[in-house]
Amino acid sequence: MSPAGRAGPYPTYGSTGPAGPTTGFVEVADRVFVARYKQWDVNVGLVLGRDGAVVIDTRASDVQGSQVLDDVRRLARDIEVRHVVNTHVHFDHTFGNAAFDTATVHAHDNVGRTLEADAERIKGLFRADPGDGPELGYTARDAADVLATAVRGPDRTFCSHATIDLGDRVVTMAYAGRGHTDGDVAVHVPDTDALFLGDLIEESAHPSFGIDSWPLEWADTLASHLVEASDRSVVVPGHGRPVDGRFVARQRDDIAAVAAVIRERRLGGGSLEDALHEPDSRLPYPLDHLGSAIRRGWEQFSPPTP
Ligand SMILES: [Zn+2]
Numbered sequence: 104m105s106p107a108g109r110a111g112p113y114p115t116y117g118s119t120g121p122a123g124p125t126t127g128f129v130e131v132a133d134r135v136f137v138a139r140y141k142q143w144d145v146n147v148g149l150v151l152g153r154d155g156a157v158v159i160d161t162r163a164s165d166v167q168g169s170q171v172l173d174d175v176r177r178l179a180r181d182i183e184v185r186h187v188v189n190t191h192v193h194f195d196h197t198f199g200n201a202a203f204d205t206a207t208v209h210a211h212d213n214v215g216r217t218l219e220a221d222a223e224r225i226k227g228l229f230r231a232d233p234g235d236g237p238e239l240g241y242t243a244r245d246a247a248d249v250l251a252t253a254v255r256g257p258d259r260t261f262c263s264h265a266t267i268d269l270g271d272r273v274v275t276m277a278y279a280g281r282g283h284t285d286g287d288v289a290v291h292v293p294d295t296d297a298l299f300l301g302d303l304i305e306e307s308a309h310p311s312f313g314i315d316s317w318p319l320e321w322a323d324t325l326a327s328h329l330v331e332a333s334d335r336s337v338v339v340p341g342h343g344r345p346v347d348g349r350f351v352a353r354q355r356d357d358i359a360a361v362a363a364v365i366r367e368r369r370l371g372g373g374s375l376e377d378a379l380h381e382p383d384s385r386l387p388y389p390l391d392h393l394g395s396a397i398r399r400g401w402e403q404f405s406p407p408t409p
Pocket of ligand 1 (some may be wrong): 190193283302311341
């Protein structure tokens with residue numbers, strides 16, 4: 104997500120749980136929890152094991168990261184968060200990292216490479232517009248906390264797969280290609296079939312096609328992650344209620360439809376300006392939500408020369 108905004112109406116097919124933010128962590132599978140916070144409507148995951156806990160994403164500031172830690176301790180005082188996983192680079196998933204000072208922070212190689220620059224970019228946006236964002240659930244105080252955060256990047260990065268051993272269970276991390284960003288990873292708890300997909304999937308808004316998205320590759324990336332999912336899977340999106348595999352398949356198809364229209368227009372030889380404004384009944388999202396998707400697709404796809 105960016106501070107710029109989210110779009111409705113919201114898809115609800117195959118989603119479970121309360122429609123809005125909850126208080127603290129809610130168990131969605133055996134010793135797998137999700138807390139949904141009102142600022143940017145972001146989800147944080149928690150996986151408990153014999154040898155400690157994994158937190159998945161850390162919210163948007165040092166202050167908010169500390170609140171996550173308080174919520175973990177409210178479940179049980181002796182939980183030790185040994186690992187943090189960032190599903191991708193965006194500030195609402197990474198800026199709370201510093202609150203987990205005894206944990207190892209894991210992320211994709213590309214997050215390690217881009218986090219500092221992305222943090223500066225986002226702080227620049229907040230500096231330019233330091234007010235509140237009621238439609239995104241944040242106050243001017245939250246924005247000030249974002250700006251005051253000394254961003255902590257990952258300690259350990261990986262290219263395709265990595266595993267965290269919690270003694271009696273493992274948590275796996277997998278990269279399957281570019282999509283929402285160039286560093287989105289899936290976090291899987293194989294003994295429960297819980298799968299965290301970060302912003303590769305959104306439930307409470309349309310998928311976010313930002314200026315760092317890869318709209319033409321996104322659907323294939325999701326298809327690869329879907330191999331990990333079964334009918335029984337609980338899939339936790341970056342924003343909104345947990346969903347099932349059918350929801351993920353449908354959102355993948357919608358993203359593939361966006362890519363197909365962009366490719367077709369690019370191959371047709373028309374202008375980018377026309378592509379940005381021409382309606383098409385096959386597009387599952389409003390055109391004004393797809394500006395970055397179309398611009399990015401235009402840059403990323405060159406029609407073959409005859
Ligand atoms: Zn994001």
